[in-house]
Amino acid sequence: MNQPVLELKNLKKHFISSNGVFSRNKTTVKAVDGIDMTVNSGETVGLVGESGCGKTTVGRTVLKLYEPTSGSIIFDGEEITNFSPRQMKPVRSKLQMIFQDPYSSLNPRHTIGSIIASSYEIHGIHPEGGVKKAVQNLLDRVGLNPEHINRFPHEFSGGQRQRIGIARALALRPKLIIADEPVSALDVSIQAQVVNLLDDLQKEMGLSYLFIAHDLSVVQHISDRVIVMYLGKIMEEAKTSQLFLNPRHPYTKALLSAVPIPDPEIERNRERIVLSGDLPSPANPPSGCVFSTRCWKATEKCHQIAPPLVEISIGSKVACHFPEGN
Amino acid sequence: MSAHNYLEVKKLNVSFPTEDGLVAATSDLTFSLARGETLAIVGESGSGKSVSSLAIMGLHNRARTNISGEVILNLPTGSLELLSSSEDTVRDLRGKEMAMIFQDPMSSLHPYFSVGAQIAEAWLLHNKGNKSDGLKRAIEMLELVGIPLPVERVHDFPHQFSGGMRQRVMIAMALVNNPSLLIADEPTTALDVTVQAQILKLLRDMQKEFNMAIILITHDLGVVAEFADRVNVMYAGKNVEEAPVRDLYYKPAHPYTLGLLRSIPRVDQIDTHRLQTIPGQPPSLINLPMGCAFAPRCPYKELVPNNLCTTKNPELSNFADNHLTRCHLTHDQIESVR
Numbered sequence: 001m002n003q004p005v006l007e008l009k010n011l012k013k014h015f016i017s018s019n020g021v022f023s024r025n026k027t028t029v030k031a032v033d034g035i036d037m038t039v040n041s042g043e044t045v046g047l048v049g050e051s052g053c054g055k056t057t058v059g060r061t062v063l064k065l066y067e068p069t070s071g072s073i074i075f076d077g078e079e080i081t082n083f084s085p086r087q088m089k090p091v092r093s094k095l096q097m098i099f100q101d102p103y104s105s106l107n108p109r110h111t112i113g114s115i116i117a118s119s120y121e122i123h124g125i126h127p128e129g130g131v132k133k134a135v136q137n138l139l140d141r142v143g144l145n146p147e148h149i150n151r152f153p154h155e156f157s158g159g160q161r162q163r164i165g166i167a168r169a170l171a172l173r174p175k176l177i178i179a180d181e182p183v184s185a186l187d188v189s190i191q192a193q194v195v196n197l198l199d200d201l202q203k204e205m206g207l208s209y210l211f212i213a214h215d216l217s218v219v220q221h222i223s224d225r226v227i228v229m230y231l232g233k234i235m236e237e238a239k240t241s242q243l244f245l246n247p248r249h250p251y252t253k254a255l256l257s258a259v260p261i262p263d264p265e266i267e268r269n270r271e272r273i274v275l276s277g278d279l280p281s282p283a284n285p286p287s288g289c290v291f292s293t294r295c296w297k298a299t300e301k302c303h304q305i306a307p308p309l310v311e312i313s314i315g316s317k318v319a320c321h322f323p324e325g326n
Numbered sequence: 327m328s329a330h331n332y333l334e335v336k337k338l339n340v341s342f343p344t345e346d347g348l349v350a351a352t353s354d355l356t357f358s359l360a361r362g363e364t365l366a367i368v369g370e371s372g373s374g375k376s377v378s379s380l381a382i383m384g385l386h387n388r389a390r391t392n393i394s395g396e397v398i399l400n401l402p403t404g405s406l407e408l409l410s411s412s413e414d415t416v417r418d419l420r421g422k423e424m425a426m427i428f429q430d431p432m433s434s435l436h437p438y439f440s441v442g443a444q445i446a447e448a449w450l451l452h453n454k455g456n457k458s459d460g461l462k463r464a465i466e467m468l469e470l471v472g473i474p475l476p477v478e479r480v481h482d483f484p485h486q487f488s489g490g491m492r493q494r495v496m497i498a499m500a501l502v503n504n505p506s507l508l509i510a511d512e513p514t515t516a517l518d519v520t521v522q523a524q525i526l527k528l529l530r531d532m533q534k535e536f537n538m539a540i541i542l543i544t545h546d547l548g549v550v551a552e553f554a555d556r557v558n559v560m561y562a563g564k565n566v567e568e569a570p571v572r573d574l575y576y577k578p579a580h581p582y583t584l585g586l587l588r589s590i591p592r593v594d595q596i597d598t599h600r601l602q603t604i605p606g607q608p609p610s611l612i613n614l615p616m617g618c619a620f621a622p623r624c625p626y627k628e629l630v631p632n633n634l635c636t637t638k639n640p641e642l643s644n645f646a647d648n649h650l651t652r653c654h655l656t657h658d659q660i661e662s663v664r
Contacts, residue, residue, distance in 0.1 A: 050519070051489075159607060160607075188370065188547070188586055190607065192601040192602065192603040192604075193603045193605075195591075196603060199600065214518065216519070216593050218591055220591055220596065221591035255519060258519040259548065260546065260548030261548055262547040262548045262587065264571045264575050267552045268551075268552065275524075278488045278490055278521065
């Protein structure tokens, strides 16, 4: 359980955009600005935050769909930070991704059989019993009819398409799956089905997940550990129960209090922290603590000195000068 | 229902003829709403919640849509049935008596015009005045919905606002003529939770200020718990349950509602067991099955004798005071499975 599959050390991804063709000024957007994290074998780590916090960029940088600016990515004991695309190819068979939108992530002109089989083709793998058999087994495993192998994506509903995406990710028996908002496009009753499927597959195949999502209730259910990001930095990291029941960072606390609870009595009687304003632009983050502009506890110190992410109890890290609770 | 109702919808049917057959998007929808009250319409995609609200607003193309039933507005000047009224009459009411905000504020605002011009246009359509009066009114509205520096920002374009601020602009535009009915179609779905909390608070403040009736269309049962007075649950084009918000959460009477409430994880409870699910998927709205549309997914249909669930469509009936459900199960059976 405690062997790391993925380790990120001081990972940074900065995007540089110019302000027009003739302008010499360049803007640097620090989408991911120095984060450390680990995903252990068989574990699900939830990565949460508001849009623009850099959570998707983390996922894509790990897959090396983006070149990291600095820092290191260690996958399965191997440093892959500077791997070329050719070197990455065998790594990707163990490192797969599930996307948010089941409509745009499947090629509409290919049958679902050939979509899933392409994983084998690309990596030159000949599964036992033949490709067709393997694909049908996968379809069966994710709860689809194996006889539908020759159908096209448009013949399936959103939830079924997401199952196809999961089957594709599973084809090469990966160690780690990066799931970027895998259920947020699905209806409530279908969401629960897909979450349960992910749970079952993890138990059966010993998968690890990096589960990127903005929906905190789903993250609560599926994750063993949760990491909260804000403007490219980690604000808090803790075991799920600890983070949800005893949040230490003011941002985590505000975020949790903003999620409506489907229970009218509790919902209407609880204390809510309404943060003022919007997320600042990541091109021009505040000095000091990035959350200081929206934090109700911020002092002069917060505006000047960025608090480091420190361990305050076992397995619980927080980046705040004045953490909440105890 | 009481005489104080502002809006009454009776037996509303909306269907679209398509190449594959008639799509029965909404059937037999009945509800009413008073001023100052919030009714949430909950349902999954394709359950007919948006289609119904567009029908109330008179926004369907009448030539390509089959609409029947009644939509009655009880105005101070008397009652008016909208479906049989002329398009001009409805157009005159739209924006003045009833207004609507949508999920995606970027695509509902015109990118080429300043937000001030767009709000002013909505005002000038129903009021006498010149452009500068309109702009003055726009500034007042922007201030009311909590946009900082309204005097300067009134000249900004939609892309210069964040998602939450754009939704505020949409709300300002919808409320500029002081409507009595606001239909909010997934108003916070595209927003982050912290911004969602701000927008819901704003809507609540505006409701108090204008004594509006609000129809909140959403799929988020958390938002409903926070915001609604009454809830209408829709499945496959029909309202399967209607109840005051507390009754719906604590005494749900329809198996679909029950299934929904059980399948959602919560942030205030740590659960490690499997989520309960509703097996299967919603039916296609073309050629709906005989009987109850939820029957193929319903775990309790065996409790009803004579395969009634798969042969006869249940009627909306009283489960308790102010609590309606569309189900063949008896009162006691529902209580026992709950």
